[in-house]
Amino acid sequence: MDGTTDAEGVGLRFLMLAHRVRRVVDEQMAAAGLSLARTKLLRVLDEQGPTRLSxxxxxxxxxxxxxxxxxxxxxxxxxxxxxxxxxxxxAKLVVLTRDGVAVLATANTSGQHVLQNIFGALSDEQLKALDGLLGTIDTAARTAATAQA
Structure with missing residues (x-):
């Protein structure tokens, strides 16, 4: 930790850490057969069925x-x-195939495993505190986005 406690410094550290976690998860999922972006798309199809590209x-x-x-x-x-x-x-509908379901399951397991390894380093109390902090940050980010619109 670099000792930064001002909002901008902590914010930049958060962005760098979020990028690192995303990269690690993406690399692990890609090794299992799907990138994070491809997995997100397949998850949408898995959850709601055939869907238009738009x-x-x-x-x-x-x-x-x-x-x-x-x-x-x-x-x-x-x-x-x-x-x-x-x-x-x-119009065309995009549909998940049987192979897509199988690869998605493998990628999900891989992603869950790496997230468990990373966030499993925290105690239950730390996880609860982090969850609360992330909720506060999310609310502030949504407010900032609305203010810019």
Missing amino acids: SLADQLGFAARSVTETVDGLERDGLVERNPDPTDRR
């Missing part, structure tokens, strides 16, 4: 082009497929 982009907060490229890759890998939308002949 809806996936909205839900994930990604550019439509990025989602299309990700779906293209997942489709090449046999993890999703595009099917006609029965309510709109011009």
Whole structure:
């Protein structure tokens, strides 16, 4: 710890740490077959079933082009497929395949394992305190985002 206690310094340290944790989780999940971004997309499909690309982009907060490229890759890998939308002949629905379900389960297990290793270093009391702090930070971040809009 560098002893920084001002809001900006702690904020920057938090951002660097969040980036490091994300990178470690992403690397572990990629070793299991999926990146974190691809896993998020598959989770949405797993939770809600066949979904239009535009809806996936909205839900994930990604550019439509990025989602299309990700779906293209997942489709090449046999993890999703595009099917006609029965309510709109011009639209396609992205559907999770049986292989996609299996790879998602493996990636989820890998991600859970690495998060347990990282956050398991904290006591129950520390985890509870961190959870409360993260809630406060999340509320402040949402307020800041609303103020900018």
